[in-house]
Amino acid sequence: MLVLILILLILVILLFLLSMLWPPDSPWSPWWRTTPTLARLECKLAKIKKGDIIYDLGSGEGTALIIAAKEFGATGVGIEIDPFRAWYAKLAVWLAGVADKVIIRRENFFTVDISKATVVFLYLTPRALVGLREKFFKELRPGTRVVTFVYQMDLPLYAKDDKAEMYVYEIPKRK
Numbered sequence: 001m002l003v004l005i006l007i008l009l010i011l012v013i014l015l016f017l018l019s020m021l022w023p024p025d026s027p028w029s030p031w032w033r034t035t036p037t038l039a040r041l042e043c044k045l046a047k048i049k050k051g052d053i054i055y056d057l058g059s060g061e062g063t064a065l066i067i068a069a070k071e072f073g074a075t076g077v078g079i080e081i082d083p084f085r086a087w088y089a090k091l092a093v094w095l096a097g098v099a100d101k102v103i104i105r106r107e108n109f110f111t112v113d114i115s116k117a118t119v120v121f122l123y124l125t126p127r128a129l130v131g132l133r134e135k136f137f138k139e140l141r142p143g144t145r146v147v148t149f150v151y152q153m154d155l156p157l158y159a160k161d162d163k164a165e166m167y168v169y170e171i172p173k174r175k
């Protein structure tokens with residue numbers, strides 16, 4: 001029994017180390033995350049308020065949505081492909097007491113309808129951000145704010161914090 005537990009433990013550690021090699025837009029990406037302090041800054045920069053519906057694409061542990069719901073009065077939908085992170089986020093949402101405001105869905109964000117969003121949170125690689133641009137123009141209403149962390153998008157800039165590497169964009173009017 002002890003040997004089995006040891007083997008399992010070694011496997012988990014190996015998987016975690018291996019995850020460092022995967023890009024952050026894959027389900028086996030490193031556990032890169034937005035801290036509560038950064039999540040607060042993200043909400044302030046995007047002017048999150050009561051009534052906002054935030055879609056966090058690749059929501060990880062759900063930290064940003066929990067802060068947005070608890071401290072800024074927003075509601076949110078987190079889309080997370082990694083079953084472990086999705087499960088963790090569901091538990092964190094429940095423990096934070098915001099289960100009536102935040103839903104976590106274990107899905108691929110490329111296949112999810114995001115048209116209800118008033119704000120979109122993203123912490124993804126440039127490759128994933130380029131892939132999402134067309135979807136945003138198809139599904140998001142003009143005026144929807146899109147926030148990226150570290151990597152930038154080819155969209156009209158609304159606000160930014162260079163030091164924190166945080167960028168807020170606004171979906172433009174259709175021509």
Ligand SMILES: C[S@@+](CC[C@H](N)C(=O)[O-])C[C@H]1O[C@@H](n2cnc3c(N)ncnc32)[C@H](O)[C@@H]1O
Nearest residue numbers: 024025027033034058059060080081108109123
């Ligand atoms: C760099 S992490 C950011 C996590 C979280 N947003 C944060 O800031 O703490 C990127 C997340 O996107 C998820 N992800 C990548 N591709 C995805 C996809 N196609 N659909 C849903 N989630 C995806 C990964 O599993 C990972 O949890």
